[in-house]
């Protein structure tokens with residue numbers, strides 16, 4: 001069965017790159033896209049979404065605020081979240097982990113690198 005994945009990024013190009021990478025890595029996906037945290041919260045159905053891949057820097061509601069909202073909602077808090085970041089800074093990663101992010105991927109990434117993280121958080 002296809003993996004229902006929500007991809008949250010303000011960049012359309014980046015969303016398409018994530019989709020392409022997941023497919024290139026051989027993952028069968030059924031994607032939903034959102035361009036910021038507010039749109040993502042509106043579209044996020046906890047009964048169907050199995051994984052969230054979210055950007056950090058976005059207008060209106062950034063990735064960290066979005067993660068806090070998801071983790072603060074008892075119906076949604078079980079969904080694994082992978083964060084996309086431009087910097088590999090450990091301080092930022094620690095902050096994300098403290099707020100319930102399962103793992104992170106620094107941009108640019110390869111399909112293989114993304115797949116490893118997806119497998120890890122899905123099988124946790």
Ligand SMILES: [Mg+2]
Nearest residue numbers: 010055057058
């Ligand atoms: Mg962004």
